[in-house]
Amino acid sequence: MNTHAKRLKMTSVLPRTQPVTFEEFVQWKPEDQRYELHNQVIIEMPQPSGKHEEITCFLAERITAEYLRLNLPYRIAKTVLVKPPKSESAYSPDVLVLNHSSLINEPLWKKQSTLTQATSIPLVIEVVSTNWRVDYLTKVKDYEEIGIPEYWIVDYLGLGGRRLIGDAKPPTISIYELIDGEYQVRQFRDNELIISSTFPELKLNANQIFQAGEINLT
Structure with a gap:
């Protein structure tokens, strides 16, 4: 896990200012909430x-x-x-x-x-x-x-x-x-x-x- 991915994993704040790769996204993504990655931007999916x-x-x-x-x-x-x-x-x-x-x-x-x-x-x-x-x-x-x-x-x-x-x-x-x-x-x-x-x-x-x-x- 690279430094950026580790930082993502440690924080509950979604990264808004820095592009996220797919690898970083899957390493960071919590299991208890639904997220998608849209062109290097993490999107929190609203409760349906x-x-x-x-x-x-x-x-x-x-x-x-x-x-x-x-x-x-x-x-x-x-x-x-x-x-x-x-x-x-x-x-x-x-x-x-x-x-x-x-x-x-x-x-x-x-x-x-x-x-x-x-x-x-x-x-x-x-x-x-x-x-x-x-x-x-x-x-x-x-x-x-x-x-x-x-x-x-x-x-x-x-x-x-x-x-x-x-x-x-x-x-x-x-x-x-x-x-x-x-x-x-x-x-x-x-x-x-x-x-x-x-x-x-x-x-x-x-x-x-x-x-x-x-x-x-x-």
Whole structure:
């Protein structure tokens, strides 16, 4: 561990003035709080809302049931990092489907629980919170660069920019599919049935996801 990393490990104050490498980040990152590294800047992830967690849990449960039904070598990984190959960034997706059979090819897996290979990540999902630009712009670019076959953005509050989800800004699920090395996006709203290339038999519509966990208290 270098001097900078040791200093990070010893302090509870996030480093704001000095760039942080990926290696320094993983050595410093506490286990009891969620952080991401965005282009050498440590970002503390805010405590998600109850609704955010309900959607995340619902999707994880439905996807788990589907890959178990199909007997696929997949897992849902909660604390794993995803690192783009050409940047000092590291992301902690809301839902990450991990291909267990590909971990043998991951150089950072055993010591740092980090994935860098597209074959290890069939699907990744981000549930939009406040900083929607990171999900729609930064992560789209980086996940495409990694070559992740499928990326969902679940924007249940319609926070995304108008040029991304329309002037009315309705709740929208954007599914990015990698085709010839580039993402092509399809969007789903209301009762439209989700189309997933990773799980083509998954029976879910957009409203089922948006309404996950809703309880009628009247």
